[in-house]
Structure formats: C-alpha cells, structure tokens
Amino acid sequence: MRIIVQNAKCQGHARCAAHAPHIFKLDDAGYILPGNIQVVEGEELTASRGVRSCPERALEIDGEPSSTG
Amino acid sequence: MAKNPVPDHVPPEMVRDFSLFTSPGMSPTPNGDPHAAVACVHAGPPIFYSPLNTRDGRGTWVITRASDQRRVLQDTETFSSHRNIFASALGESWPMIPLELDPPSHGAFRSLLNPLLSPKRVSVLEPAVRERAIRLIDGIAASGTSCDVMKDFAFPFTVHIFLHLLGLPDDRIDTFVGWARDLLHGDDTKRPPAARTIVSFIDELAAARREDLVDDFMTFIVQAQVEGRRLTKQEVRGVGVLVFVAGLDTVAAAIGFDLAYLARNLKDQELLRSEPNRIVLAAEELLRAYPTVQLIRVATKDIDFEGAPIRKGDYVSCATMIANRDPTEFECPNTVDLAREDNRHATFGYGPHRCLGSHLARREIVIGLEEWLSRIPAFRIKNGTAPITSGGHVFGIENLILDWS
Ligand code: SF4
Numbered sequence: 193m194r195i196i197v198q199n200a201k202c203q204g205h206a207r208c209a210a211h212a213p214h215i216f217k218l219d220d221a222g223y224i225l226p227g228n229i230q231v232v233e234g235e236e237l238t239a240s241r242g243v244r245s246c247p248e249r250a251l252e253i254d255g256e257p258s259s260t261g
Numbered sequence: 262m263a264k265n266p267v268p269d270h271v272p273p274e275m276v277r278d279f280s281l282f283t284s285p286g287m288s289p290t291p292n293g294d295p296h297a298a299v300a301c302v303h304a305g306p307p308i309f310y311s312p313l314n315t316r317d318g319r320g321t322w323v324i325t326r327a328s329d330q331r332r333v334l335q336d337t338e339t340f341s342s343h344r345n346i347f348a349s350a351l352g353e354s355w356p357m358i359p360l361e362l363d364p365p366s367h368g369a370f371r372s373l374l375n376p377l378l379s380p381k382r383v384s385v386l387e388p389a390v391r392e393r394a395i396r397l398i399d400g401i402a403a404s405g406t407s408c409d410v411m412k413d414f415a416f417p418f419t420v421h422i423f424l425h426l427l428g429l430p431d432d433r434i435d436t437f438v439g440w441a442r443d444l445l446h447g448d449d450t451k452r453p454p455a456a457r458t459i460v461s462f463i464d465e466l467a468a469a470r471r472e473d474l475v476d477d478f479m480t481f482i483v484q485a486q487v488e489g490r491r492l493t494k495q496e497v498r499g500v501g502v503l504v505f506v507a508g509l510d511t512v513a514a515a516i517g518f519d520l521a522y523l524a525r526n527l528k529d530q531e532l533l534r535s536e537p538n539r540i541v542l543a544a545e546e547l548l549r550a551y552p553t554v555q556l557i558r559v560a561t562k563d564i565d566f567e568g569a570p571i572r573k574g575d576y577v578s579c580a581t582m583i584a585n586r587d588p589t590e591f592e593c594p595n596t597v598d599l600a601r602e603d604n605r606h607a608t609f610g611y612g613p614h615r616c617l618g619s620h621l622a623r624r625e626i627v628i629g630l631e632e633w634l635s636r637i638p639a640f641r642i643k644n645g646t647a648p649i650t651s652g653g654h655v656f657g658i659e660n661l662i663l664d665w666s
Contacts, residue, residue, distance in 0.1 A: 201335070203615040206380045207605075210541075221375035222620065247605040248335070248612070 193236050194254040195229040195243060201250035208242035208251060215239050216251075224250070266312035266320040270572050277302075277309040279323065281555055281580060282316065287652030289659070295652040296518075296551055300586035300595055308569045314555075314578055316654050317349075321557060321576040322569060323583070327590035327607055329567065330579040333558060334612035337363045340558035340577055342614055347502055350444075350456045357506070358499035364613055369487040370500070374617055377478065383620045386422075390625060393421055394632040402636050406666035407643055410520050411659060414633070415513040419625055423508035427466075428477020441509035445655050463501035467494070478504065510655055511553045512622045516629050517648075517658040518551035519544070522597060523634075524642045524663055529599055534634045543599035544627045549606035550597045552581035553656045556610055581607045582656065640665040 195215075204223040208216035215235060217225045231239040243251040267276055279302060281287055286298030302309075302325050312320040324330050333340045341363050348355045356362050359370040376382060397418055401408045408414065416438050417431075424431045440462075443455035470480045482500050485492060492500070523530040533540050556579045560571045571577065584607035586594040591601075609616035616622070642648065643664035650658045 203611070203613060204375065204379075205609065205615060206620060209380070218380065220379060220381060221372065222379040222381070223375075241602065244603040245605060247607070247609075247615075248331070249605075 193231040196252040196254050197224055197228055198250045199226050201248045203248050205247050207245040211242040211245055212238045216242050270570055271310045275310050277311055279311045280314045281652045283313055289649045289651045291647035291649050293650035295650050295656050296582050299582050302583055303588055308567045321578040322571055323578045325583050327584040327587040330584045331611045333577055333579055339561055339564055341561050350452050355495050356499050357503035360503055373485055373487055378617055378621055380620045383624050390422055391628050394418055394628050398632050398636045407664045410661040410663055411517050415516040419512040426478055445510050463498055467497045512625050514553050514657045515626055517661050519547040521648050521661050524640055537631055540630050541627055545604045546599050546601045548608045549585045549604055552585055552608035555580040638665050
C-alpha cells in the first residue's frame with residue numbers, strides 16, 4: 193500500500209502521526225514531511241487510520257482499497 | 262432604526278431565522294445544550310443566510326456541511342480571514358496575528374510561531390501541565406466532596422498554563438479571566454474597556470521585554486524576525502493579543518462541557534476511569550461534540566456557492582459546532598460515542614489558519630480528564646444546581662457544580 197501525500201493541503205493537525213508516528217513523520221513545526229509513503233505489510237490498518245484521521249484530507253491511499261473499509 | 266441586516270442580493274427564500282447569538286438556547290440557559298440547539302440546521306439547505314449572526318449584529322451566510330466548510334476555509338483567496346475583530350471593538354484597524362492575516366503574509370508569521378506550539382514543544386511542556394492538574398485536583402479532593410469545576414479547576418488550570426507560557430506569574434489569574442469574560446461574553450459597555458485594558462497590558466509587557474530580556478514568549482516575539490526584519494510594535498501587539506484572547510477561554514470551556522457530559526453519563530465516566538487508555542480517543546470525540554467557536558470569513562469576490570449568490574464583502578460563517586454535527590460527515594452526529602474513530606472534526610478549523618494552539622489544547626484536555634478521573638470518584642451534577650450554558654462568539658459553560666459525596 194502506498195500513501196499519496198499532498199503537502200500543500202497539510203496544515204499541521206498531526207492527527208496522522210498521532211495514530212502512527214513511525215509511518216507519518218512530521219517536521220519540527222508539526223507538518224508532514226514531503227514524499228509519498230510506502231507502507232510495509234502488516235502496517236496497512238494503522239496507516240489507513242492515520243489517513244482517515246486527516247481533517248484536511250491531505251492523505252490518500254493509492255492502489256488497492258484497504259481491507260478494513 | 263437598525264440597518265436592514267439582509268442585503269438586497271440575498272434571495273428572501275434563502276434567509277433563515279437562525280443565529281448563534283439570538284436563537285433559542287444561545288442566551289445563558291440553565292442546563293442548556295447549545296450544541297444540540299444549532300444541530301437543527303441540518304434539516305435545511307447546505308447554505309442559508311442568517312441575519313444578526315455576529316456579535317455586532319451583522320448577517321452571515323451559514324455553511325452547514327463539513328465538506329463545504331473545508332472548501333471555504335482552505336480557499337483563502339476567495340474567503341479572507343482579515344476582519345480586525347478585536348481592533349474594531351476599539352474603533353481601530355489592525356489584525357490579530359496570524360489569525361487575521363491571509364497567505365502569503367500569513368505564512369511568515371505562522372512559520373515563526375508554529376515551533377512554539379508544535380507537537381514536539383508540547384511534549385516538553387507536558388510534565389508541567391500534568392503537575393499543575395494534579396496539584397489543583399488534589400487540593401479539591403482534600404477539601405471536600407463538591408466543587409465548582411469552572412472556578413476551582415478549568416480556569417485556574419488552563420489559565421495557569423497560558424500564563425506560564427507567556428512567562429507571567431499566576432497571581433493575576435482572576436484579573437485575566439475577568440478581562441476575557443468581559444471581552445468575550447460582556448455587553449457593549451464592557452467589551453471596549455476590556456479590549457483597551459488587554460491592549461495596554463500587551464503593549465506594556467512588550468515594552469518591558471524590550472528593556473529586559475527574559476526567557477518567555479513575549480521576549481521571543483519582540484526579538485523575532487520575519488522576512489529579515491523585526492516585528493513592528495503593531496505586529497507584536499497583534500500576536501500578543503491573539504495569544505492572550507485565545508488562551509484564556511476556549512480550553513476551560515471545553516473541559517467544562519466534557520466534565521458536564523461525564524457527570525450526566527455515569528457509564529461513560531466509569532468506562533474511562535477503569536480504562537484510562539481510552540481517554541485520548543474519547544477526548545477527540547468530546548472535542549467533536551463540544552467545540553467552541555464560529556469561524557467567519559469575508560468574501561473577496563462574487564461567487565456562487567451551492568446556489569447562493571455570495572457577493573464581495575459578505576460574511577461567511579463556518580461554525581465548528583455545525584460542521585461537527587453534519588450527518589453526511591459523521592454517523593449519528595448527535596450521539597456522543599467515546600469510541601468513535603475517523604474523527605476528522607472541525608473543532609480546530611481547517612486550512613492554513615488551523616488553530617495554532619491545537620496541540621497544546623488537546624494535551625490539556627486529555628491530561629485534565631486523566632487526572633480528574635483518577636483522583637475524583639463517581640461524580641454527578643450537584644442536586645439543586647444547574648450549569649448555565651451559552652452560545653455566541655465562544656460557546657461557554659459557567660458554574661459546573663459537581664458532587665461526589
Ligand atoms: S493529519 Fe493531515 S494535516 Fe495533519 S499533519 Fe497529518 S497530513 Fe498534515
């Protein structure tokens with residue numbers, strides 16, 4: 193699974209990192225770092241939670257729809 | 262006679278009898294539920310016009326869907342945040358910074374201030390926040406089986422943290438809370454003097470820090486640079502006033518609404534007490550259910566929005582309490598479900614102006630609930646008392662008397 197990061201939309205809510213700090217890395221001000229994120233197997237559920245918790249909808253799951261709905 | 266609050270370009274059929282200031286449940290009401298009172302707008306259209314929907318009696322367009330609010334708040338080119346709300350109470354015109362600046366000038370100030378309240382910085386502040394909560398609650402528990410949560414806990418807790426941040430001693434808590442109350446909840450005779458008092462306080466503090474540098478927020482601001490230059494006096498004031506006003510009222514109100522909910526819902530209270538690791542998620546749901554502010558933007562050009570003819574200069578309201586009860590965004594929005602996931606609420610706003618203090622506010626609420634629930638046994642609203650709630654510019658709750666005898 194891959195997560196597309198739209199940095200222009202990120203406003204630093206840090207909700208993604210609150211769910212999974214090891215997947216969603218923030219800069220010192222609390223905004224997500226540039227670059228799409230490749231999610232390793234076994235981390236899909238946590239990652240998709242992080243994606244769904246972004247108030248700005250700055251994160252998007254690319255590829256297969258997550259099995260968790 | 263008052264000016265007609267409905268401009269000619271607004272089609273009469275788009276006008277609704279609704280206001281965060283004057284609708285039923287918005288004036289101080291014993292045992293009121295102002296959040297539920299505004300949720301009724303979801304039976305209507307996605308946008309309508311509401312006369313008298315600001316503190317100074319102006320009309321606004323009201324955006325009822327969370328997704329449309331996101332669109333408005335993310336589009337700072339069409340919907341400006343430049344309103345001079347505070348200064349206009351004084352008959353002056355200067356922005357609170359960064360709230361009332363738009364991109365691109367907003368960005369420089371935002372980058373300056375973000376690190377001061379970033380998630381990392383907040384985790385450094387956390388031990389002091391927790392210690393403060395524990396000290397207050399231990400004091401309350403030792404002195405009886407009842408207290409007024411607002412007076413004895415919520416305000417002293419949140420205001421102390423904010424004073425600590427600004428680098429001020431906390432023996433003036435009552436004074437500052439009084440100023441904030443007059444400013445945010447006072448009438449036309451109280452507001453301007455309160456605003457003036459706050460401005461001179463901030464100006465004097467800035468002047469003192471220019472003379473004598475100490476390790477605090479104001480010193481940082483007077484020394485800071487944006488775009489390669491120092492801030493002007495007016496900019497320093499704009500930042501100081503915003504931090505002052507934002508820090509005094511909102512988090513205390515949130516803690517009050519949250520504890521009032523738990524006092525009325527003993528099962529949820531017990532759940533969080535026995536499984537404190539649920540509090541972080543639960544706090545998110547309480548933030549969704551009980552947000553405190555209405556965000557207003559000014560249209561910078563004519564635009565048709567979901568069938569509404571918004572004209573340049575019109576006010577557009579994104580009330581967080583309305584977005585958070587939107588049934589197209591949240592399942593059963595009027596039910597408080599402490600286990601709710603995917604909780605993308607609007608409480609801290611959307612777009613570049615996302616609440617600068619959101620990370621701190623969140624931690625204060627979580628820590629406040631954690632320490633309260635671990636130290637105070639099953640509590641209810643004291644018999645014969647009724648918390649008074651109100652709508653308006655900042656939703657609030659007064660006199661929450663809890664009892665655990
Ligand atoms: S939740 Fe969204 S807005 Fe917040 S830091 Fe993550 S990507 Fe950015």
